[in-house]
Amino acid sequence: MTINIMLAGVGGQGLILMTRIICQVALKAGYDVKSNDVVGLSQRGGMVWGNVRIGDNIHSPNIPSGEGDYLVAMEPLEALRWSNGLKKDGVIIVNSKPFYPTLVQQEKYQYPHEAVAELKEKYKVLEINAFEEGKNIGKKQVSNVILIGILARHLDISPEIWRLVIDDNVPKSAKEMNAAAFELGYNYI
Amino acid sequence: MEEKRILTGNEAIARGFYEAGGKIATSYPGSPTVEVIEKLKQYDEVYSEFAINEKVALEVAIGGSFYGALSMAVMKHVGVNIAADPLMTFTETPVNGGFLLVSGDDPGLASSQNEQDNRFYGRFANMGILDPSDSQEAKDFTSLGLSLSQELSIPMLLRITSRLCHSRSIVNLKERQEVMPKGINKDKDKFCMIPSNSRSMQSFMKERLQLLEERAYHMEINRLEELEGADTLIITSGIAYQNLKELKPKASIWKLGLVFPISEKKAKAITKGYKSVIVIEEMLPFIENELKLMGIACEGKRYFSYTGELNIEDIEAGLYEAGLLKEKKNNISKMVETVPRAPLFCTGCPHRPTFDILKKSKAKVVIGDIGCYSLAALFPFEQSNSIISMGASMGMIKGVRKAMSLEAADEPLVAVIGDGTFFHSGITGMINLLHQLKAEENITIVILDNRTTAMTGGQPNASSGIYNFNEDMRVGIKPLLEAIGFNRIKEINQYDYKAAAGIFKEEIDYRGLSIIIANGPCALKYNMEKPHYYVDPKICISCRSCIKTNCPPLRMIKYEGIDKLKSSIDKDMCVGCSVCAQVCPVNAIKSSRELKEANDSDN
Structure with missing residues (x-):
């Protein structure tokens, strides 16, 4: 058994923390696990992506094309961009708040709203404005943990492990908000 | 344990x-x-x-x-x-x-x-x-x-x-x-x-x-994984090994942990038993060359690229070509072709106004350097004619100037360098500028001082201690340059757009060597978080001066009841640096602080 989780977003959205949390959860649950984060510039605004592979014996941290089980996207255009990596019945968990790239801002391209909407025809898409929901909880930064909560519901790992690992990985002052964010995601259907 | x-x-x-x-x-x-x-x-x-x-x-x-x-x-x-x-x-x-x-x-x-x-x-x-x-x-x-x-x-x-x-x-x-x-x-x-x-x-x-x-010869980290009946041996190391294992090839694998020196005796003993030997390694043929020098027949770069990573799909394609795999299935691209997303200056970045000013300036040649400001090479700023290596801009601008002087060409030249790169290796090139300096030669050096080594995530550098109490090096760039013997040094606040633009104009016009120290703390490292700005669409004339600064929260949108697209600011992203408001020719962009004050006084 191998579960392939793809992650995608925009530089600065906190993708590295997400992969770290998922990896630690998998280790605690007794699986082999490997991950990948985008390598490169640390500043914001560019596309970022990563992988987590969970299973009995994982060799490569890279997911072979077309073998992704889940795509957790922090931005709709990035969900579209990486969707080819998914299996036929793959699941997309996506934050619906767009972050407009330079070429859209400078009016050279249209943001592909339609193509993003069409993803629903090919994949199971779980869409949430995690950004707004995060703000409601208290901080837009917790939006990632909402997405993690949705993912957790799909994986066969006890939610208690997720709660412990999230608590371990966030600053003291944000523990309550992140716990609330996880529950919101976990109970989002 | x-x-x-x-x-x-x-x-x-x-x-x-x-x-x-x-x-x-x-x-x-x-x-x-x-x-x-x-x-x-x-x-x-x-x-x-x-x-x-x-x-x-x-x-x-x-x-x-x-x-x-x-x-x-x-x-x-x-x-x-x-x-x-x-x-x-x-x-x-x-x-x-x-x-x-x-x-x-x-x-x-x-x-x-x-x-x-x-x-x-x-x-x-x-x-x-x-x-x-x-x-x-x-x-x-x-x-x-x-x-x-x-x-x-x-x-x-x-x-x-x-x-x-x-x-x-x-x-x-x-x-x-x-x-x-x-x-x-x-x-x-x-x-x-x-x-x-x-x-x-x-x-x-x-x-x-x-x-x-x-x-x-005996090292366990050079591991032979024998497959019964295999007549091909694959020699590999690093991540390529892990990617290869995903494909379960019908071959034995000699996985090297120590890639130099390779035991010749061992390599000959192992390879002897196989009909063909394939080497899989990222970038140049290194292991392959070593084996060939030993007289061992092998193939590597014939099937695998000498550039880029060797992902599972690349290895699969190479092994297919080598005849070791009967089919290749992973040939679809993971990425859908859609709108590209290039990195850009962060919201509130102090470099943004500087490159906006440079773009509008008389300087048509800008020698860039390595750091966040390398992003100025990209659309929409496109304000770097050359980027080579850490600190290279300082030596290069001199060479360009001298070569132009021989031709009597006197158009202005600008070089930009960040504080980290300045201390790393720009300073030697700067000192060298003083050698055989001619009074009339127009060179403008811009030192972008954002008080940190930003691109790699905000590490301290030699001047960070001036701004961060817990850092210990407090080398002031201006006193240092004065001590070296530079006598025309101007300091600007990058967020004071108008004043900065004035100094840029003066210094670019100045026929001689001048230095501008462009101050402004890295918005990311120093957590800029001021009240956000907003656009009044009734005042906005759709000129896009703000949009051209490429700040992420800005975008032209359709407002109800207004035909033309007008500028807008995503208030959740804006950190309140004010640069868009300063470039707006009609004062259509205002701080929410003023809005709040106005509302408060209304009540």
């Missing part, structure tokens, strides 16, 4: 150094190896630092080793170029305290200006080379490299690639083993590298490598 952790390659190197009893670890921040030193900071038993540049970092580590302490220098691949001078001579001497150089290579150039394969440096400098394939090996090879170095008196290179630096996998932790430094070796003939002494070290280096090669 048997504890399992999930670590990145970088974290694993730090842990391996700690466990091995390492004492002195140095670096200059460069992707992909930045986190090694950051992770070592947690261990009181280790002295670690980000030095001013890679050469100094290496020299500090050499000093540690000279005292007999286990020492390590960590840098990105191009950093080794800066450090190559001490490296090439240090590696002539015996190793008093085990020494490891960690080179973060970058196949595919995720965050680098070139793709050099530093295994060639290891060979060039007569070092042994270890090449890990996951975090466990990154940790184990760090310890092994230090102990081999200590035992055989040979400097070792741990070559790791960007993918592995940032990839996480499970690692078994061990306790630290204390290793007492031996103290300074007083055999001066072996450590003072003057010609008469260095001559005799040439054969010493060769003998040392021979000892390591003999050791390689």
Whole structure:
């Protein structure tokens, strides 16, 4: 058994923390696990992506094309961009708040709203404005943990492990908000 | 103690150094190896630092080793170029305290200006080379490299690639083993590298490598995985091994942990049993060349690219071409072709106004340098005619100016350099500007001082202590330049757009050498968070002056009841730097602070 989780977003959205949390959860649950984060510039605004592979014996941290089980996207255009990596019945968990790239801002391209909407025809898409929901909880930064909560519901790992690992990985002052964010995601259907 | 952790390659190197009893670890921040030193900071038993540049970092580590302490220098691949001078001579001497150089290579150039394969440096400098394939090996090879170095008196290179630096996998932790430094070796003939002494070290280096090669014959990290009935042998190392394993090829695999020197005796004994030998390695043919020099028939780069990463799909395609796979299934692209998303200056970045001003200025030639401001090369600013290497802009602008002077061409020239790069290696080029300086030669140097080494995640540099109480170096750029002998230095606040634009105009017009120190704290590192700005669409004339600054929250949108698209600001992203408001010709952009005050007074 191998579960392939793809992650995608925009530089600065906190993708590295997400992969770290998922990896630690998998280790605690007794699986082999490997991950990948985008390598490169640390500043914001560019596309970022990563992988987590969970299973009995994982060799490569890279997911072979077309073998992704889940795509957790922090931005709709990035969900579209990486969707080819998914299996036929793959699941997309996506934050619906767009972050407009330079070429859209400078009016050279249209943001592909339609193509993003069409993803629903090919994949199971779980869409949430995690950004707004995060703000409601208290901080837009917790939006990632909402997405993690949705993912957790799909994986066969006890939610208690997720709660412990999230608590371990966030600053003291944000523990309550992140716990609330996880529950919101976990109970989002 | 048997504890399992999930670590990145970088974290694993730090842990391996700690466990091995390492004492002195140095670096200059460069992707992909930045986190090694950051992770070592947690261990009181280790002295670690980000030095001013890679050469100094290496020299500090050499000093540690000279005292007999286990020492390590960590840098990105191009950093080794800066450090190559001490490296090439240090590696002539015996190793008093085990020494490891960690080179973060970058196949595919995720965050680098070139793709050099530093295994060639290891060979060039007569070092042994270890090449890990996951975090466990990154940790184990760090310890092994230090102990081999200590035992055989040979400097070792741990070559790791960007993918592995940032990839996480499970690692078994061990306790630290204390290793007492031996103290300074007083055999001066072996450590003072003057010609008469260095001559005799040439054969010493060769003998040392021979000892390591003999050791390689039995090393468990060079592992043969035999497949019954296979007539093909694949020789590989690093991440390529892990990617290969996903494909379950019908071949035996010889996985090398030590890629230089390769035991010739072992290589010949193993390859003899196979009809064909295929080498899979990222970047240049290194293992392949070594084998061919031994007279072993093999193929590698015939099937696999010499550039970029070798992902599962690439290896599959190569093996298919080599006839080892009957079909290739992974030939679809993971990416959908859609709107590209290039990185851009952060919201509130102090560099944004500077490049907006430069774009509108008379200067048509801008020599760029390495740092966040390299992004100015991209659309929509496109304000760099050249970017070569750390600090190169300072030497280059002089050469351009002198060549133009010979032609009597006098158009203005501008070079931009950040504070970190200035201290790293820009300062020498700057001093050199004073040599044979002619009064009429128009050169404008812009030093972008954002008070941190921003691109690699906000590490301190030599002037950070002026702004950060907990940093210890407080070298002021302006007093330093004045002491050197520059006499036309202007300071600007990058967020004061109008005043800054005025000074830029004056200095670019000035026929002579002038320096602008452009101040503004990195918005990310120093957490800029001021009240957001907003656009009044009734005032906005759709001129797009604000949009051209490329600040992420800005966008032209359709407002209800207004035909033309008007500018807008995403208030959740805006950090209140005010630059868009300052470039707006009609004052359509206002601070929410004023809005709030107005509302308060209404009530």
